[in-house]
Each structure stands twice: as C-alpha cells, then as structure tokens.
Amino acid sequence: MSWHIKTFDELTSLEMYRILQERTAIFVVEQNCPYQEVDGKDIASYHLYKEEEGQIVAYSRLLPSGVAYPEASIGRVIVKREYRGKGLAQELFRKSIEFIQHELKEDKIKIQAQHYLEKFYSSYGFETISEMYLEDDIPHIDMMRITTS
Known part of the structure; x- marks a missing residue:
C-alpha cells in the first residue's frame, strides 16, 4: 500500500472515479444521506489517499x-469499511495535518466534524468552536486547530 497526494489536475480519470x-x-450510501457529494471544491483541493490493489x-x-x-x-475523511480499526484513520489524519502545515504553510485548520468523532479530532489539537448542529440530519460540530510558532 502506498500513500499519494495529488492536485485535481494530477489525478487520472480512473483515480478520481475511484475516489x-x-x-x-x-x-x-452507508450513511443513508442523499446530498450533493460532488460540490465543486475538488478542483481547488489536494487529494490524499492510500491505495491497495x-x-x-x-x-x-x-x-x-x-x-x-x-x-x-480537511474534509471527506474516509477509511473503507474493510480497513477500519487498523490505524489508517490516525495515519491519514496525521499526514493531512502535516501537509497543510508544511507544504501549504497554513497555521489554522478548520473542520466540520461529525459530532461522535469530537474526541478523535480533539486528540490532534482541534478545539470545538460551535454548538452541535444538524447537517443532512447528522449531528456535526465545527472545530479549529491553530498552530503557534
């Protein structure tokens, strides 16, 4: 398995399709939540992923x-069902933060997190900055991580 990080233009059609x-x-499907998944932000984003077979x-x-x-x-954080519980989420999130800090030179990261994952994101230095709210009938919170030099 190998990690990749690419801009939209660097992704092949097949890679974007699989993502x-x-x-x-x-x-x-899994979260039974019909919404506009392709939201126009992919084009201006970086895509970090791990591929296997x-x-x-x-x-x-x-x-x-x-x-x-x-x-x-950081958004659209996923681990394929069969690969959950193997530490991939932690590795993925650590790599996501490192890329934003070191490559994009950003010191603030805001996320819209599903409420049940608040403790997970808090372990990476994120602090809750909103009340719980429903997004597509799923409880969410906004969180922020600020790195000080």
Whole structure:
C-alpha cells in the first residue's frame, strides 16, 4: 500500500472515479444521506489517499485557505469499511495535518466534524468552536486547530 497526494489536475480519470466511488459509498450510501457529494471544491483541493490493489482504502480532501473557509480545511475523511480499526484513520489524519502545515504553510485548520468523532479530532489539537448542529440530519460540530510558532 502506498500513500499519494495529488492536485485535481494530477489525478487520472480512473483515480478520481475511484475516489468519488468510495466517498459516495460511505457518505451517501452507508450513511443513508442523499446530498450533493460532488460540490465543486475538488478542483481547488489536494487529494490524499492510500491505495491497495487498485482500491482507495483511505482518503481525505485537503482544502487550501479560501476554498471552503478563510482557513485551510480537511474534509471527506474516509477509511473503507474493510480497513477500519487498523490505524489508517490516525495515519491519514496525521499526514493531512502535516501537509497543510508544511507544504501549504497554513497555521489554522478548520473542520466540520461529525459530532461522535469530537474526541478523535480533539486528540490532534482541534478545539470545538460551535454548538452541535444538524447537517443532512447528522449531528456535526465545527472545530479549529491553530498552530503557534
């Protein structure tokens, strides 16, 4: 298995297809949540993913500041069902933060997190900055991580 990080233009059609296939399988089908998964932000984002035997097994979308929020953001964080519980989410999230800090030179990262994952994201230095709210009938919170030099 190997990690990749690519801009939208660097992704092949097949890679983007597999990413969208996996995101839809989790966010739309598994979570039974019909919504506009392809939202126009992929083009301006970086795509971090781990691939095994032609399958996307872990993925996150890294958004530079100004794309979704004034701050940089991490979104669409997924681990394929069969690969959960093996530490991939932790590895994925650590790599996501490192890329935003070191490559994009951003010191603030804002995320829109499913409420039940608050403790997971808190373990990476994110602090809750909103009340719980429903997004597509799923409890969410906004969280922020600020790195000080």
